[in-house]
Amino acid sequence: MSDAVSLPRSAAALPETDAPLLPLRVRGLTLGFGDETVIDGLDLDLGPSGCTMVMGPNGSGKSLLLKLLHGLIRPSGGHIDWGGQAGDVTRRQALVFQAPVLLRRSVAANLDFVLRARGKDRRRRVDLLEHVGLSHKAAQPARLLSGGEAQRLALARALATDPEVLFLDEPTASLDPASVLAIEHIVSEARARGVRIVFVTHDVGQARRMADDVVFLHRGRVAEHAPAGDFFPVPQCQAARDYLDGRIVV
Amino acid sequence: MFKHFIGASVAALFLAGGAQAQDQSIIVQSTTSTANSGLYDHLLPVFQDKTGIQVNVVAVGTGQAIKNAQNCDGDVLLVHAKPAEEKFVASGYGTERTDLMYNDFVIVGPAGDPAGVGGMKDVQEALSKIAGEKALFASRGDDSGTHKKERALWADTGVDPTGGSGEWYRETGSGMGATLNAGIGMGAYVMTDRATWISFGNKQDYEILVEGDEDLFNQYGVIPVNPEKCPSVNIEAAQTFSDWLLSEEGQQTIGAYKVDGQQLFFPNAPQD
Amino acid sequence: MQDLASATSLALQLVLSGDADLVEIVGLSLRVSLSATALACAIGLPLGALVAISRFPGRGAVLIVMNALMGLPPVVVGLLVYLHLSRSGPLGFLGLLYTPTAMIIAQTILITPIVAALSRQVLEDLHAEYAEQFRSLCLSRWQSVQALLWDARYSLLTVGLAGFGRAVAEVGAVIIVGGNIDHLTRVMTTAIALETSKGDLALALALGIVLLVIALGVNALVQGLRMTAARQAYV
DSSP states (O other): OOOOSSSOOOGGGSSOOSOOOOSEEEEEEEEEETTEEEEEEEEEEEOSSSEEEEEOOTTSSHHHHHHHHHTSSOOSEEEEEETTOOSOOGGGEEEEOSSOOOOSSBHHHHHHHHHHHTTOOTTHHHHHHHHTTOGGGTTSBGGGSOHHHHHHHHHHHHHHTOOSEEEEESTTTTOOHHHHHHHHHHHHHHHHTTOEEEEEOSOHHHHHHHOSEEEEEETTEEEEEEEHHHHTTSOSSHHHHHHHTTOOOO | OHHHHHHHHHHHHHHHHTTSOOSSEEEEEEEHHHHHTTHHHHHHHHHHHHHOOEEEEEEEOHHHHHHHHHTTOOSEEEESOHHHHHHHHHTTSBSOOEEEEEEEEEEEEETTOTTOOTTOSOHHHHHHHHHHHTOOEEEOOSOOHHHHHHHHHHHHHTOOGGGGBTTTEEEOOSOHHHHHHHHHHHTOEEEEEHHHHHHOSOOTTEEEEEOOOGGGEEEEEEEEBOTTTOTTOOHHHHHHHHHHHHSHHHHHHHHTOEETTEEOOEEOOOOO | OHHHHHHHHHHHHHHHTTOHHHHHHHHHHHHHHHHHHHHHHHHHHHHHHHHHHOOOTTHHHHHHHHHHHTTOOHHHHHHHHHHHHSTTSTTGGGOOTTSHHHHHHHHHHHHHHHHHHHHHHHHHHHHHHHHHHHHHTTOOHHHHHHHHHHHTHHHHHHHHHHHHHHHHHOOHHHHHHHTTOTTTTOOHHHHHHHHHHTTOHHHHHHHHHHHHHHHHHHHHHHHHHHHHHHHTTOO
C-alpha cells in the first residue's frame, strides 16, 4: 500500500465551499421503534478533527447512532447540528458498513460507478485501487473478493467520495489480523489527511490503537466521552469499567 | 447503455416496418374457405406476374371480412353471402357486386352415419332428420357466409336448432377448418363448402353424406371497396384485380384449379 | 400418434432442407417478437425499477393493476390495436394495419406489463439489499434505477425471456392486426393456426416443433449466460 497522490485531501482543500461540518453538536437525540426506545436523549459533542472510537455493549445503539448522524434514518426527537449546516450533510460524509454491499460487477467497475455518480474524476480509480492494495484485483468480480479485500474496496469507495467525515461500523469484525491491520492503516492515513473519523468497534485493542477519543454508549446514551489517554487507564463509569474488564454489561 | 437500447429498439421497429407492403399492393378481405382451399396460391402469382400488383389476402369469416372492409381495412371484398354483400354495396361501401364463381356446400358425417342421412338429396329433410334424432351437429356459429347459409337452411325446415345449443347442436364459433376439426373430434355432422372439404387434410373416417341439392349452391361475389367511403383505397389496383378475376383469363384460371383431380370452384361471372 | 411421428419427420425435413417459406416465417416471427421484446424492455424495465424503488400513495393499486395486466388476453390486445390502427380508427392514417409494425405494437402492449411487473419484483428484492448503501452514496433516483437495472441484468434477462416467450407463442393478437398474410405478416403461430384449420395437422405440428426448438435454443443461451454470470457472483 503506497501513499497515493490524488487521495482525500484535507477538509480545507476540498472543493466544497460550505462551512465546515464540525464541530458536531447533538442534543436530546431520541429514536424509538414502537414502545422500544433505542436512543434515549443522547447528547454528544465532536471536535473538528481526529478519530473517535465508539464502543459499548451490543444493543447500546452504536450502529443506529452512526446512521442517525449520517442522515440515513430520521430521529424521533432531538437535534443533530453539523457545524450549523442546514443542507444535505450526507453527501459530505461516507459510511462503511460492517457487511460491505458491493455491486455485482468488477472491482474497478464498483469504483467507476461511484466516481461517475458523484461527478469525480474517473482516472482516480487507479490511485484508489493502489491505495487499498487491490490493483491486481481490478478486473475480478467484486463479490468474489475475500472479506478483507471486500472491506478494503468498500473503504476505497467511501474515500472516492472525498468525505469530510468517515463513519465506520465495525468494519473489521470477523476479519483476519492482516486485513485488520491493512484497514486500520488506510483509516489512519485518511485521518492524517484531515478526514474526521467516527469508528464503531467491539475490539478493545483496536480502540486503543486508533482512538483520539472514546465515546462509550450504554442503554442509548453516552455513558462516557473522554480522550483516549484518560479513558483507557481509568474509565469513569461503571459500565465502561466492566466492559473493558471483560464482564458482561447489561 | 439505455439510450443505445432504446435506439436499437426503435431501429428494430422501423426495420420491421420497412418490410410492409410496397406501393402497388392491395388487401383482399376474404373468407377462410377460399384461402384454406389454396385457391389464392394458385391465382395470385398469375395475376402478379401480369400486373405487378401484389395481393395480400386476409382470410376471416365473411361477417368479419365485411366488417373489416366497412372499416376501410381492405381494397377488395371477396366473400359468399349475397344478401349481406348487396347490403354492403347499398350502404355505399362497395362500388359494385359481381358474381364471380360458385361451388357448393355438402354435409359430411362419420361413416357410421347415426342419423341415417347418407345419400339424401333434400338437404332440409336431412337436417330435420338430424334434429329429430338429436344427432350431433357442429355449426360454425360465427356469422360467416357458411353460417348464414346454414341458418337459412334451418329456417326452411322450421326447426330452431339453437334450442339444442350445447346439447346436440354445437356452435364452435370458429373458422371452417377449426369447425371440421372439432366436429370430426366429437363425431358430429358438419356443413362445409366443398372446396374446403376436398383440400382438408384431417378427414379421418368422414365422408360426404348429403350433396347435390340446389339449395346447397354457394355463390361467391367480388366487390371493390368504394373510394368515396374509404379514400385510402387503392381503387385502380382493386379494380384491376376485380376486372381480371371476371375476365376470361381470370375465370379460366379459377376453373383450372384442382385438388386431387377435382375442380373446386366453378367460374360463373356474367360474360358480355 | 401417427401424426406426431410424421410431424417430427416433416419438421426435420423442413429444417434440414432450409425450406424458403419456413425460413421467411421463422425470420419474421423472430423479428417481430424480438423487436417487441426490446421495446417492452425499453419501456417496462425503467417502469418496473421506478415502481420498485418508489413509495407513493396508491402504490398498492398500481401493483395490482400491473400484475393483472400480465394476464391480458392477446385477442383483446389485438382487437384494441386493430380498432386504433384500422383505417376508420384514430391512427388509421398511418397505414400500419396488416404490417409487421402493427404486430410489433400489439405484442409490445401485450408483454410490457409482464416485463414491468416481473422486473419490479426482481428489482425490489435487489433494492432491499442496496437501498441503505445507495442512500449513503447520495445516489439520485435515476442513478439508483440504472445501477439496479445493470446489477440485476442476468435476472432481467430471464424476465425478458418470459416476455419473448409470451410474444413468440401468442397468436390471438398478431392474427388480428397482421391478418396472417402470406409473405407479409405470416408468423409461426398464425401459420400453425392456418395449417390446423386446413386440417394439415402434421405440418402444423412440424411448425410447432420448430417453434419449440427455437424457444429451447433461446432459453439454453440465456441459461448459459446466467451460469457464467453465477460463477462470477454477478447473479
